[in-house]
Amino acid sequence: MGPEGKKLLNIVILGFGFMFMFTAFQTCGNIEQTVLKSFNSTDFHGSGYTSMAIIYGVFSASNRIAPSVVTVMGPQFSIFFRGFLNSGYIAMFIYPYTWSFYTASVLVGVGAAVLWTAQGNVLAINSSENTIGRNSGIFWALLQFSLFFGNLYIYFAWHGHDHITDKDRQTVFISLTVISLVGCFLFFLIRKPDPEPAANEAAESLLQADSTESCSGACKMFATPEMLLLSVSIGYTGLELTFYSGVYGTCIGAMTRFGHDAKSLIGLSGICIGIGEILGGGVFGMMNRCSRFGRNPVVLLGLVTHYAAFYLIFLNIAPDAPIAPEGGTDLQAFISPSVGVALLCSFLLGLGDSCFNTQLLSIIGFTFHDNSAPAFAVFKFIQVTPPLQSIMAAMLLIMVLTGFLGSVTFFLAEWRAESSRRESDYDSI
Template sequence: MGDCRVRNIYLLGVGFMLIFTAFTTCGNIEQTVIRSLTNTSFSGSGYDSLAIIYGVFSASNLVAPSVVTVVGPKMSMILSGVVYSGYVISFSKPMTWSLYIASTLIGFAAAVLWTAQGTFLIMNSDSATINRNTGTFWALLQCSMLFGNLYVYLQWREVMTISDNDRWTLFIVLSVISLAGTAVLVTLKDTKHADNSRQIFDTLLPSQTLFKEKVASTLDQIITEFRSMLRLIRTKNMMLLSVTIVYSGLMLTFYSGVYGTCIGATREFKMVAKGLIGLSGVFIGIGEILGGGMFGLLFFNNQFRRTSAILLGVIAHLLGFYLIFLMIPGDAPIASADSSHYKPYLSPSPVVALVCSFLLGLGDSCFNTQLYSIIGILYPEESGPAFGSFKFIQSVSAAVAFGYSNYLVLSLQLLILTIFCFFGTISFFIVEKIEANASDLQDF
């Protein structure tokens, strides 16, 4: 059983790595690709698409635990992976209506996918392995930042405008990679209980009376999961952690959609700007992988690891914010290089831009691995509702951030991030102290 669980964690990480190789690369270049379209009838916005995704994602998290309970975590992840592939392939021939429909569908699929992932991770972990498994999964997942973005850098490093053929080739390749990730999830093995999808199929075979009883039982499960999620959101620990989770959502928006757009809109980068977007994603991924590996695999003392990781994340992010503020034009998130009117305080340097990318990834990894770890420790028996609550809060903040990214200059966006970084860190430390005191009382 132990070997099966370890195998599941690695397969889970590899499957998500492939799926998000496609999706994160897509999000990183989405707004830049849209700005380069020659199709004058297209009127969509990459920021609006991502805002829709995270808006639907946030609302869908209210029902995602129920869906995972009924369908089962494995089948939930497989079906969601297919939807992710459909979203990526829609960029091979962008149309306004298809962009926004795909954005809506993937928002729902994302809520189901991440709730199922959190549930499956807890099912294959215990108090002795949760730290290792969280770090292993996170490090594998963040390898997704490397491959697609490296391709973008190699192919577009001297490209001023992205051609239709360049765009078509990239997104077809990414969609195939996403489907390969879904195929990996098919090979996962159930551990604690059989997949509920088989139980649903079996309800079609018995008598009509038994079928009605099964349906009623399923509805009871849905209502129970939904109530559990609402109850967890109102608990003291989750309310405190929500400040940290909001910050993680704001950071998700900044590093996955805004920062790459800022690099592409900085005229001082000239011919290397488009390729630098891809290389920036690679360095974000390196930071994510290093953080996941260092704090998930090397340090096993829970309290030391969590507090140390958060402090490192704060230092990395605040340093990165300061350098970005000095180096990137203030209107880069909302203007192209040709229409920018702001001058940076320091001369933009590709090397410093990549250092900032690394710092953003490292800090994000520190915060997210510790959130996964502490939620797994606090709610081991209610993993579905707990991770549903986590993703609900995170996606609401990400949707809001993508919404204001269309309008706020860079300095205001960095100020918002700095404020939530400070208060999110304080909130996390309070919860960590509460959890440590509770553990001491149990030991006593």
């Protein structure tokens, strides 16, 4: 197998490892608030929303040290380290205690910063200017299969259940823990690519640099014009990730007007999100050079798709659904609640998210190829935001405004990237 074949194999292994790991973790995040509301214990006082706030808050704070950790541990072991912490967090739900729940949330937040910094470094090392778009799409599509498989399991396991029993909870989380551990050990199959003059030396500069320089490099990169332009787009993906992964599924499960199968619809919603993500990753990851406009048409499509989803959600979901008690809500929004509309919105949320994320992975991997790990650390620092426990209409309005500004700034960053590439091509001639 040639050098390019080895690099492509590494990307595929990376994608499959993340698929297994996040089949467990994303499914856990999608159902945890619903599970905890059904947990019958007077000694437990945890909240899934609070846990997510801790995870993303620690995640954000830890991104400053993540490049240094990856420098010391190496990207491969860094990814395994986070996967092992994920497994511990999921296993905690087999029988949760308040102290273990929030302690695990802190540890997962620390590990998440290391994970995504290392992932970005592996992606850049195994990609070139010509393959970064393809590899980003392959990785994203494989990663998003996690939403499909995990939520399909939840749909069938909880079909017809009005209440989640202790046995239901334990069976699900034992299975998810095993799946997460399988993903962890897949990362040891990744092999270091064959060195190439100039290319891999630059991409691996982080791993040969001093830890202090790696940390300060991330801070300096944050202030570059390219990253400042992209920061609004990145921040928007953090907002909508929070919404579709932790809030929207809870809203669907709380809608009593959807019938006694509302809880199982959480899994079906996750499947629809996953289908949108997989379709977007498989198609739009390949479209970076589809026209002279580069990545911009895909980002614009993502914005329009999300706007359609936000409008339909506003009409279809009751405003108190995110904070409804375990029994759910009987309120109605502006139209008669429709399961079909709710699942269509799930698909649109996933499709729009893939439009933004595949293009962000591509442009960051291209623009900061020579210093990829600090760049992806900054990317995740900007992206992670504490979950918002606000009225849904207000949250949707925030995402509408941020999505518009993020798209405009992405277009400017893409224009700068294309100008830089053309100048580089001219100089080489």
